[in-house]
Amino acid sequence: MGKVLMKGNEAIGEAAIRAGCLNYFAYPITPQSEVAEYLSRRLPEAGGVFLQGESEVAVSYMIFGAAACGERVFTTSSSPGISLMSEGISYITAGQCPAVFVNIMRGGPGLGGILPSQADYMQSVKGGGHGDYKLLVMAPASVQEAVEMMMSAFALAEKYRNPVMILGDGLIGQMMEPVEFPDALKAKPSNKDDWATNGMATRSRNQRNLVKTLYLDPEELNAHNLMLRAKYEQMEKEEVRYEAYNVDEDYKLLIVSYGTMSRVCRTAIDNLKDQGIEIGMIRPQTLFPFPKTAIYDAAGKKSCRAALCVEMCMGQMVEDVERSVSGQRPVHWYGKCGGEVPTPEEVIEEVRKLVK
Amino acid sequence: MGKTFQKPEALAETITHYCPGCTHGVAHRLVAEVIDELGVRGKTVGIAPVGCAVLMYNYFTFDFQEAAHGRAPAMATGIKRVRPDLVVFTYQGDGDLASIGMSEIVHAANRGEKFTVIFINNAVYGMTGGQMAPTTMPDQRTTTSPFGRKVLDTGMPIKMAEMLAALQTPAYITRQTLLSPKYINKAKKAIKQAFSYQIENTCFSFVELVSTCPTNWGMTPLDAIKWAEEKMLPYYSLGVFKTPENGNEVQTPDSTQ
Ligand SMILES: Cc1ncc(C[n+]2csc(CCOP(=O)(O)OP(=O)(O)O)c2C)c(N)n1
Ligand code: SF4
Numbered sequence A: 001m002g003k004v005l006m007k008g009n010e011a012i013g014e015a016a017i018r019a020g021c022l023n024y025f026a027y028p029i030t031p032q033s034e035v036a037e038y039l040s041r042r043l044p045e046a047g048g049v050f051l052q053g054e055s056e057v058a059v060s061y062m063i064f065g066a067a068a069c070g071e072r073v074f075t076t077s078s079s080p081g082i083s084l085m086s087e088g089i090s091y092i093t094a095g096q097c098p099a100v101f102v103n104i105m106r107g108g109p110g111l112g113g114i115l116p117s118q119a120d121y122m123q124s125v126k127g128g129g130h131g132d133y134k135l136l137v138m139a140p141a142s143v144q145e146a147v148e149m150m151m152s153a154f155a156l157a158e159k160y161r162n163p164v165m166i167l168g169d170g171l172i173g174q175m176m177e178p179v180e181f182p183d184a185l186k187a188k189p190s191n192k193d194d195w196a197t198n199g200m201a202t203r204s205r206n207q208r209n210l211v212k213t214l215y216l217d218p219e220e221l222n223a224h225n226l227m228l229r230a231k232y233e234q235m236e237k238e239e240v241r242y243e244a245y246n247v248d249e250d251y252k253l254l255i256v257s258y259g260t261m262s263r264v265c266r267t268a269i270d271n272l273k274d275q276g277i278e279i280g281m282i283r284p285q286t287l288f289p290f291p292k293t294a295i296y297d298a299a300g301k302k303s304c305r306a307a308l309c310v311e312m313c314m315g316q317m318v319e320d321v322e323r324s325v326s327g328q329r330p331v332h333w334y335g336k337c338g339g340e341v342p343t344p345e346e347v348i349e350e351v352r353k354l355v356k
Numbered sequence B: 001m002g003k004t005f006q007k008p009e010a011l012a013e014t015i016t017h018y019c020p021g022c023t024h025g026v027a028h029r030l031v032a033e034v035i036d037e038l039g040v041r042g043k044t045v046g047i048a049p050v051g052c053a054v055l056m057y058n059y060f061t062f063d064f065q066e067a068a069h070g071r072a073p074a075m076a077t078g079i080k081r082v083r084p085d086l087v088v089f090t091y092q093g094d095g096d097l098a099s100i101g102m103s104e105i106v107h108a109a110n111r112g113e114k115f116t117v118i119f120i121n122n123a124v125y126g127m128t129g130g131q132m133a134p135t136t137m138p139d140q141r142t143t144t145s146p147f148g149r150k151v152l153d154t155g156m157p158i159k160m161a162e163m164l165a166a167l168q169t170p171a172y173i174t175r176q177t178l179l180s181p182k183y184i185n186k187a188k189k190a191i192k193q194a195f196s197y198q199i200e201n202t203c204f205s206f207v208e209l210v211s212t213c214p215t216n217w218g219m220t221p222l223d224a225i226k227w228a229e230e231k232m233l234p235y236y237s238l239g240v241f242k243t244p245e246n247g248n249e250v251q252t253p254d255s256t257q
Helices: A008-019 A033-045 A056-068 A079-094 A121-126 A143-160 A170-174 A218-238 A259-274 A292-299 A318-325 A344-355 B024-038 B052-059 B072-082 B094-100 B102-111 B160-165 B181-199 B221-232
Strands: A004-007 A023-026 A049-052 A074-077 A100-105 A136-138 A164-169 A176-179 A242-245 A253-256 A279-284 A286-288 A306-311 A331-335 B044-048 B063-066 B087-093 B116-121 B171-177 B204-210 B239-242
Touching (some): A004 A008, A008 A033, A008 A074, A008 A143, A008 A164, A008 A176, A023 A033, A023 A056, A023 B072, A033 A049, A056 A074, A056 B063, A056 B072, A056 B102, A074 A079, A079 A100, A079 A121, A079 A218, A100 A143, A100 A170, A121 A164, A121 A286, A136 A143, A143 A164, A143 A176, A143 A218, A164 A259, A170 A259, A242 A292, A253 A292, A253 A344, A259 A279, A259 A344, A279 A292, A292 A318, A306 A318, A306 A344, A318 A331, A331 A344, B024 B052, B024 B087, B024 B116, B024 B181, B044 B052, B052 B063, B072 B094, B072 B102, B087 B094, B087 B181, B094 B102, B094 B160, B102 B160, B102 B204, B116 B181, B160 B171, B160 B204, B171 B181, B181 B204
Parallel strands (some): A023 A049, A023 A074, A074 A100, A253 A306, A306 A331, B044 B063, B116 B204, B171 B204
Antiparallel strands (some): A004 A176, A136 A286, A242 A279, B171 B239
């Protein structure tokens, strides 16, 4: 199939179906309600399950119940809704079930605004819910990339038996771009016999399965959490993804930026090149695991004097960039946190201040 | 002649953590017997609540999920929507179902989700040490209503069966009790009816069981039964409040049965 022009939110819904996930539960919230609207027509046609839950809290547990019986399942929401789902997300990680959560971020805190934002970085990458857990977080910078991340998310969730989050800013959901759905990204069936609670009769081994999150014995809980930790360490070894831009040049400054913001930075970098100023960029595609080594190496380049984090929030990624740069260079922040996307000119002005 | 009394296959061979005289054990046994009699153990998924029954999966021999506090009906919805062939039940206390999980139970009932709910109404939060529940009786002392529940402050106890029966979606809604063998036999019939409606894909089914918590009521098991009969049954009438065939017409609350 060739390329079709689609709105990000609809493409994300379609990508899940193409990846082999036919179960969707959600609660409407701007700026991603189009996913639910699209799937409410499309899923019945594809023989799947669509249900609008009564709240994001309930939706997160519908996801848990369905995932715990071994079915592929996903939901989409936006920032305030993800806050409510965070309780369920904590339980799903503890219960070790695969599921995909999409957050098309809007501004916060509180109701914030409905314009694009990247203010849920901390919530997605550092926790959100309670307890020792991590999500594998992927951040698309285009509708095509959102499709590809969405399609690969199910296999990753199943590989680790852990939720995967697609973290997009509002523009990723609202933008229309040509997309294609690569057949190669269709998720293969995974073996769930030894954990899924889908009725003992379906399994060869006549033993029941249990999905639980309570470990009253401290040694047992410790062992359980260390086992979760081992999965997160494996993700750090195997799943780091990033894109390096203009890093072969002798750049004076390294930009770290992701999502829509990184596209603006790319334009700024191209324009600065024309003006004789070289700037490099690392664009994390996975926010957890974070491309620590790539940023360390890129910031350590001899010509590089500083790193600049450009984000549509008040600088939530800065501490991860600082951790990665490890004191080799100073780390600065530029961004806007009200819903406006900084323009290439504004980024250029900021860069010029730092490289003069 | 076969054995007249044996352990249901659905029940595990183990000692429970419940207090002496607690009715949780009786409710477990009834559920296990019904699952055996209906022959559905191999396709049943139970959902444990957060409350005294949080470890109930240790006492059964089929698949189980453990919910967060109050969220079991949402999990059951998730399972039944993606695997309608499975037999799913939640088992919830009154704090779990009628307080923190009120939204989940009302909406699951209203959507007519085809699963079964066993609702243990013991008028108190058992697991956390006897705090006030939405079902606590007027003037009943609990650790957070030390002078007795004052209804002017905290409202009247919630009658869940009646409240859910008021929804317009077809359902099977009944209140039973476990206070004596004659009640227990009726309760078992109701539980079997509830599972049957689910298996036939007919409707949402809900069995409230007026239960005791001798430990947190500060009573002997026998006094607890007496107290429940005298204080709870007149308020929490027993009976069938709704069937899918007859809607609310069948309302036969009867506290004298
Ligand atoms: C979100 C959350 N809030 C509070 C608790 C603490 N908690 C555990 S059990 C319980 C009440 C249980 O009472 P009930 O549902 O009546 O069941 P019972 O123990 O009486 O069988 C509470 C408040 C919790 N586990 N999770
Ligand atoms: S605390 Fe109450 S409800 Fe819990 S096991 Fe003991 S008697 Fe039963």
